[in-house]
Amino acid sequence: MRLAALPLLLAPMLYPLWAQAATTLSVCTEASPEGFDVVQYNSLTTTNASADVLMNRLVDFSAQEGKVVPSLAESWDISADGLTYTFKLRSGVKFHHTEYFTPTRDLTAQDVVFSFQRMLDPANPWHKIAQSGFPHAQSMQLPALIKNIEAPETLTVRFTLDHPDSTFLATLSMGFASIYSAEYTAQLLKAGTPEKLNSQPIGTGPFVFRRFQRDAVVRYAANPDYFDGKPGVDALVFAITPDANVRLQKIRQNECQIALSPKPLDVQAASADAKLNVVKNAAFMTAFVAINSQHPPLDKPEVRQAINLAFDKNVYLKAVFEGSAVAANGVYPPNTWSYAKNLPGYAHDPAKARALLAKAGFKDGFKTTIWTRPSGSLLNPNPGLGAQLLQDDLAKVGITAEIKVIEWGELIRRAKAGEHDLLFMGWAGDNGDPDNFLTPQFSCAAVTSGTNFARYCDKDLDKFISDGKAGSDQAQRSALYLKAQTQIQQQALWLPLAHPTATALTRKDVQGYQVSPFGRQDFSHVTLK
Incomplete structure (x- = not known):
């Protein structure tokens, strides 16, 4: 009788141990x-x-x-x-x-x-x-x-x-x-x-x-x-996995429950996997190539404009983002409240690019470098391919560009010191305010701090930015930011590339995870079934 009763006594004791297993x-x-x-x-x-x-x-x-x-x-x-x-x-x-x-x-x-x-x-x-x-x-x-x-x-x-x-x-x-x-x-x-x-x-x-x-x-x-209360999991692990293909395999094998910065093809593959979810949000971000305006001959506006005209952005978007991003025409993503809708862009025009180079005194072109990272990210899904496409298009107008692949931490450090010529980069606004793109990327103070990757300091542009922050009226701020966007475009300080869709892959048992448009991560309310 006692042996028969034993399982009944053990069952209530075992259940809480199982329920409290660390996640x-x-x-x-x-x-x-x-x-x-x-x-x-x-x-x-x-x-x-x-x-x-x-x-x-x-x-x-x-x-x-x-x-x-x-x-x-x-x-x-x-x-x-x-x-x-x-x-x-x-x-x-x-x-x-x-x-x-x-x-x-x-x-x-x-x-x-x-x-x-x-x-x-x-x-x-x-x-x-x-x-x-x-x-x-x-x-x-x-x-x-x-x-x-x-x-x-x-x-x-x-x-x-x-x-x-x-x-x-x-x-x-x-x-x-x-x-x-x-x-x-x-x-x-x-x-x-x-x-x-x-x-x-x-x-x-x-x-x-x-x-x-x-x-x-x-x-x-x-x-x-x-x-705000203990998180829904007991431990968090960042598994550093530079290769997007490996990230996809790891989440399929449940070695990861969330995979960040998937490649567009991986998103398609995950959509067809019954064990995975694709989580998306319109990103408050811009991918771009920064043009170092302090390095001759990139200090000449005509040369920077020629680089913009030489690049076939449509080919780049199809090859690198595979339909997961919209073309960038300027600094701001379209979901910015001061976005300049009618800003004239630089359509692909190699002949005009060559004419501008000749006007600037570089009829026979010049040599430069293209800096990029080794591993893909949301703002640069395929760094190697993107750099090759830019290299090929520049070669067609006489510019010889050497590609330099530099580890991410070293790339950021050296770019902040202004060592680069052309730099594949991206910027995510942190707080929804348009100034979060302008002050860090185009103010004179940001040249000193290193976040201004175009290395461009101009008193008029600086005043547009500072005056825009001083007021609280959105219409007045937008008018100033339109002037700033126009000057940045005319000076061709960036080669704007894309506004991506922020995407992450999750296992089906992940609950409470949302993709931030700013690229921030909040795992405090995430739970696993």
Whole structure:
């Protein structure tokens, strides 16, 4: 009788153990992050691996609602003159507990003050420690914009601006505006190991850093103390898989449950696979070739215009994006509220390109280089093919271009230093505001910070950009941004390529994952059946 009853007694005990089995979400990504101290970098790959999973900001930008929403700040108030922003922080926000750091207090306003003073104040001991500087803060001209930041109360932060800036609130949702632990950074400074902030990060985000093996894997654990609730999975893994074909095979074999940046053909294959889903969204992004206007003869507008005319964009779009993108005619994606619909483009015209080269004094052409990455991404699905197509078209008008394939991290570092000639690149707006393309990519400050890959500084263009941020009236801002778009087009600072569709592949058992139009990643609400 007792033996017969035993299974009945065991069954209720075994069920909870099975139900509580640890779940791991594996995401196949295309490249290694440059590091985890996100303020030092400007690539989306690094933002995804650091700011998006480990950190939080005062506010977030909701793509679904099209507006700024609370995050670490529960509420905020803006003065009538637009110069004072006062944020009320949520209480009880915990910093990560790890083997290398045990916090003794919750998030306070002092952490916010430190996170910004580090970027703004040259006298701050952490200011010179960032080897790569602060590219976003510098290109967004925050040192000149933020006059003062203070903590009048434990959970109150007040920013005082030098002048009104209608983009300021949305800027605070960007990855570089993540909030750091002042206690942890003080511990590192005291120990003489500040460099560990880049390899042993601490944040308040949904996941806690565990381990990073370059070009292989990043491991995270769910944050049980996350203020928005523990994530739906117990562990998160970034499986770094540069080859898109391998990413497809891994998700088919359930080695990954989400695969980022699939090739267009892989999207078609996944659509026919009963075990996979294709998740899409119109991307707030532009793929382009940056033309370094500081490198002769690319410093001549006629030469840059000739490069635009020489390239057969339709062939490129069909071969590289295979119907998954629309042609770019300028800086902005069509879903930007100040998009210039009637901006004249550069139709494919090799004869006109040769005439412009002759006018510029290069009848017999010249030599240059084309820089690209080795692995595909959403904004560059097939780097090798794209570079070859550009090389072939340039050769037809007399320009001899050598292709240089450079690892992603090294490519970004050297491009920010202005070493490139022609650079295959892409830009994703972080917050839906048109300025998020102009200030980082075309302001004079962004030449210094390195994010202006065209290396073009012009006082008139700079004024269009700065005046556009100063006002709040959308029509007035659009008029200024139309002037900026027109000048950028006439100067041919970019060879605009495409506006892609943001796409990811998921297993059928993945729930709660959405593709962001800005390329950001949120795994905090993802669950596995």
